[in-house]
Amino acid sequence: xxxxxxxxxxxxxxxxxEKFTKPYDPVETEQRMYAGWQEGEAGKKRGGYxxxxxxxxxLTAQNGKPFTIxxxxxxxxxxxxxxxxxxxxxxxxxxxxxxxxxxxxxxxxGADHAGFETQVVYERQLEKEGRSRFGMDxxxxxxxxxxFTLHNKSFMEGQLRELGASCDxxxxxxxxxxxxxxxxxxxxxxxxxxxxxxxGKRSINWCWKxxxxxxxxxxxxxxxxxxFYYFNYGPFTIGTVRPETKFGDKYVxxxxxxxxxxxxxxxxxxxxxxxxxxxxxxxxxxxxANMEMGTGVMTITPWHSAIDFDIAKRHNLDMEQIIGWDGxxxxxxxxxxxxxxxxxxPLIAKKLEEKGLLVKTDTEYKNAVKRCYKCNTVIEPQIxxxxxxxxxxxxxKAIEAIERDEVxxxxxxxxxxxxxxxxxxxxxxxxxxxxxxxxxxxxxxxxEIAVGEEPPAADDGKGEWIKDPDxxxxxxxxxxxxxxxxxxxAGEDFKNFYPTQVMETAGEIIFFWVARMIMxxxxxxxxVPFKDVYLHGLVVAKDGSKMSKSKGxxxxxxxxxxxxxxxxxxxxLIIGNTPGTSTALYEDKIKAYKHFAxxxxxxxxxxxxxxxxxxxxxxxxxxxxxxxxxxxxxxMTALTADVTKDLEEYRFYMAGEKLYQYGWHRLADEIxxxxxxxxxxxxxDVSDPAAYSRxxxxxxxxxxxxxxxxxFMPFVTEEIWCAMPEHTAKLIVTPWP
RNA sequence: GCGGGCUUAGCUCAGUUGGUAGAGCACUCGAUUUACACUCGAAUGGUCGGGGGUUCAAGUCCCUCAGCCCGCACCA
Numbered sequence: 001x002x003x004x005x006x007x008x009x010x011x012x013x014x015x016x017x018e019k020f021t022k023p024y025d026p027v028e029t030e031q032r033m034y035a036g037w038q039e040g041e042a043g044k045k046r047g048g049y050x051x052x053x054x055x056x057x058x059l060t061a062q063n064g065k066p067f068t069i070x071x072x073x074x075x076x077x078x079x080x081x082x083x084x085x086x087x088x089x090x091x092x093x094x095x096x097x098x099x100x101x102x103x104x105x106x107x108x109x110g111a112d113h114a115g116f117e118t119q120v121v122y123e124r125q126l127e128k129e130g131r132s133r134f135g136m137d138x139x140x141x142x143x144x145x146x147x148f149t150l151h152n153k154s155f156m157e158g159q160l161r162e163l164g165a166s167c168d169x170x171x172x173x174x175x176x177x178x179x180x181x182x183x184x185x186x187x188x189x190x191x192x193x194x195x196x197x198x199x200g201k202r203s204i205n206w207c208w209k210x211x212x213x214x215x216x217x218x219x220x221x222x223x224x225x226x227x228f229y230y231f232n233y234g235p236f237t238i239g240t241v242r243p244e245t246k247f248g249d250k251y252v253x254x255x256x257x258x259x260x261x262x263x264x265x266x267x268x269x270x271x272x273x274x275x276x277x278x279x280x281x282x283x284x285x286x287x288x289a290n291m292e293m294g295t296g297v298m299t300i301t302p303w304h305s306a307i308d309f310d311i312a313k314r315h316n317l318d319m320e321q322i323i324g325w326d327g328x329x330x331x332x333x334x335x336x337x338x339x340x341x342x343x344x345x346p347l348i349a350k351k352l353e354e355k356g357l358l359v360k361t362d363t364e365y366k367n368a369v370k371r372c373y374k375c376n377t378v379i380e381p382q383i384x385x386x387x388x389x390x391x392x393x394x395x396x397k398a399i400e401a402i403e404r405d406e407v408x409x410x411x412x413x414x415x416x417x418x419x420x421x422x423x424x425x426x427x428x429x430x431x432x433x434x435x436x437x438x439x440x441x442x443x444x445x446x447x448e449i450a451v452g453e454e455p456p457a458a459d460d461g462k463g464e465w466i467k468d469p470d471x472x473x474x475x476x477x478x479x480x481x482x483x484x485x486x487x488x489x490a491g492e493d494f495k496n497f498y499p500t501q502v503m504e505t506a507g508e509i510i511f512f513w514v515a516r517m518i519m520x521x522x523x524x525x526x527x528v529p530f531k532d533v534y535l536h537g538l539v540v541a542k543d544g545s546k547m548s549k550s551k552g553x554x555x556x557x558x559x560x561x562x563x564x565x566x567x568x569x570x571x572x573l574i575i576g577n578t579p580g581t582s583t584a585l586y587e588d589k590i591k592a593y594k595h596f597a598x599x600x601x602x603x604x605x606x607x608x609x610x611x612x613x614x615x616x617x618x619x620x621x622x623x624x625x626x627x628x629x630x631x632x633x634x635x636m637t638a639l640t641a642d643v644t645k646d647l648e649e650y651r652f653y654m655a656g657e658k659l660y661q662y663g664w665h666r667l668a669d670e671i672x673x674x675x676x677x678x679x680x681x682x683x684x685d686v687s688d689p690a691a692y693s694r695x696x697x698x699x700x701x702x703x704x705x706x707x708x709x710x711x712f713m714p715f716v717t718e719e720i721w722c723a724m725p726e727h728t729a730k731l732i733v734t735p736w737p
Numbered sequence: 738g739c740g741g742g743c744u745u746a747g748c749u750c751a752g753u754u755g756g757u758a759g760a761g762c763a764c765u766c767g768a769u770u771u772a773c774a775c776u777c778g779a780a781u782g783g784u785c786g787g788g789g790g791u792u793c794a795a796g797u798c799c800c801u802c803a804g805c806c807c808g809c810a811c812c813a
Contacts, residue, residue: 023775221810228813239813253813290813298813307811413741420740421809511809542749576750576761580742584749589764594777606772651753657760669777676772690748 011167017608017723023600026565028717035163037732040455047170047330051733052104056192059733063102068500070482071167073175076153077118082539082547082585083506085557086577088163089570090536090652092506095121095166096711097647106497108485109160109167109493111603113175115437115474116212120374124150138435143435151276159558160387164566164714166732171493173485175477176438183484184477185441185453187524192451198241198392199442199449203306204429206382208327212433213289213373215387215473216426217512219379221368228365229349230294231568232357233273239368241507242340247332248320249299256285258296275352276334286311304381319625323380341378386431387440394519395422401528407518409579410534410650414510421511426639429474437471444468480518482529500530500559507535509579534650535580542586560590574712577655596660597716604720607702610679615725625693632671632697636704640737644709659709667701699724
């Protein structure tokens with residue numbers, strides 16, 4: 001080390017810059033930084049700089065408009081995964097960018113009790129302990145899950161802090177908060193008043209293992225090979241893959257235009273031998289019968305098929321339950337009673353064959369089988385009294401708003417996907433037979449139904465009201481999240497921050513959540529809940545495969561952050577991540593951005609070593625003074641315009657890459673290298689015009705780069721920024737250039 | 738059946754309104770007691786899935802074919 005640089009280092013040490021002589025240490029820096037931001041300035045409200053009410057006047061003076069992102073509330077039933085890390089990286093980037101632009105930026109955090117999801121997780125835990133929710137006292141179960149959820153919630157919030165999330169903790173909401181429940185109940189009551197909510201016997205998706213109904217979105221269809229049997233049924237041949245449902249069949253359905261059966265009239269009856277003896281069957285003509293399918297003739301089982309249910313409704317036919325809630329055949333099945341479907345099916349077919357009723361079996365037949373998305377159990381359609389929301393009118397309003405671009409999707413093509421789904425929407429079953437959720441505020445007495453948190457008075461002598469035992473589909477409450485968290489309808493935040501600007505979430509939950517928020521938001525508030533929807537893709541392993549525990553390829557974002565720094569993790573999740581497409585996450589990538597953080601650190605060290613004394617002595621010009629340096633500044637100005645535009649138009653990956661390129665390959669590799677020659681030639685002579693101008697220019701370029709990189713890499717940029725005496729305010733509240 | 742997407746360097750992917758093909762990683766060669774080995778320089782590597790069209794100009798727009806992937810609905 002030369003005597004000269006030894007001098008510089010000693011002066012740096014004197015100024016508290018000695019940490020720059022060592023590599024950047026994220027672990028040491030991050031906690032201290034986050035606490036500093038969260039404290040903000042003395043005498044302000046809770047939440048520090050994350051609370052938009054606390055932003056310095058100098059920052060908001062030019063703009064001051066609200067800018068809101070509602071955080072997708074993570075399910076409070078585990079730790080944060082890579083998908084959460086992506087949303088933190090993107091949403092915090094947007095929030096910090098807008099805050100620096102002078103918006104009163106609010107990023108509102110929350111947590112989701114996640115009804116069925118959480119109950120399933122907890123049931124697995126019970127199973128490990130050799131317990132089961134069935135037979136448990138519901139209150140006891142609810143208390144246990146509550147304790148479990150609250151524990152996870154606070155754990156998860158700690159992890160969000162580790163990831164640098166600059167969300168306003170003073171406004172945090174939980175889906176089970178009393179004020180949230182009140183709004184959810186209000187919506188239920190309003191839908192009821194408006195005739196958009198009905199309770200009725202309808203065909204529902206029943207999972208016997210979980211003992212609950214599920215929405216269509218909570219089931220998954222897989223194509224499976226199932227034998228297709230042809231049976232003689234009186235004068236007809238019928239086809240079926242489900243002989244186990246056929247015990248009570250007494251209707252035979254064909255298309256009215258099917259010429260093969262023209263001699264049969266609607267309502268004709270005939271006697272026939274069937275599984276457990278002779279029956280009388282009735283001919284039904286209905287257009288739902290497909291003439292191309294099988295023989296064009298089918299028998300129907302309204303209790304266990306949505307299509308058959310509709311036919312039965314149209315013709316007012318009898319409906320009978322064949323399969324119990326436990327997934328086993330009922331006494332109507334005779335000797336097969338108590339058996340499970342899979343076991344009974346071939347035996348029933350065999351019995352029919354022995355009776356000479358089997359015509360043939362098509363073993364190549366493939367059909368779609370619906371399964372529970374959690375436990376893969378085959379869904380049994382059942383008829384049950386449930387609450388349904390009439391979706392068509394709600395969807396219509398949403399379609400109109402989306403077509404008018406009141407909500408804009410990134411990537412664009414999601415507009416078509418959403419419109420297609422909304423156009424073909426079915427009514428939504430919001431009743432769930434699980435304890436973990438918001439209880440449905442409804443009461444019954446005979447055929448009477450009352451809606452409200454409290455039962456109607458029962459002093460008329462007609463008996464007591466009975467509470468609906470079910471809970472809401474968790475998406476019914478989270479679908480109201482934007483206006484519920486802001487205190488609809490009278491809250492100050494609702495007036496100030498609704499409608500919000502951006503909804504950033506996973507493309508996977510576009511129907512579950514985003515589409516429903518748009519519908520319910522318009523319904524309840526008359527306005528769309530957000531202007532822009534940015535959808536990120538799935539985070540996958542390096543080889544493009546889905547991360548899963550069973551494959552053992554799950555990468556914990558928290559571990560990566562602890563190993564390489566949160567900034568590195570975040571940069572790695574932003575660069576190369578385009579909306580709607582999946583992003584690969586792997587260690588080498590994050591490591592590369594740790595190197596970048598260190599590169600910035602060393603850029604700072606070089607600049608400090610060469611200009612700190614002059615800065616302290618006040619012998620630096622306020623702006624570049626040579627043509628060469630003015631050109632460098634113009635180049636930076638152009639980059640700034642470019643990056644700003646990219647960020648405003650949601651091209652985060654591109655803005656990040658440009659800043660990375662500039663920082664490493666322009667500023668470090670070229671500008672600093674060139675500066676070495678300038679400084680070497682000038683020695684310590686402060687009157688040398690080239691060196692005089694360059695020292696100041698380097699500090700200006702670094703400051704500008706730090707500002708633009710802050711939303712991407714908040715910690716290292718703030719740490720360097722605060723080491724520069726010319727900066728009085730923290731970087732987090734410094735105006736965007 | 739309805740709808741959406743992908744196909745660009747060995748790998749992962751960018752490429753914004755059409756204007757001379759880009760990055761990271763990997764690989765090869767070389768440099769360097771230094772702001773930084775968490776470094777620097779250089780080289781190699783692509784008929785942008787096939788074919789056709791529009792245009793002065795197409796990875797980009799249109800048509801068509803092929804392969805792969807995904808969503809929704811239905812399936813007696």
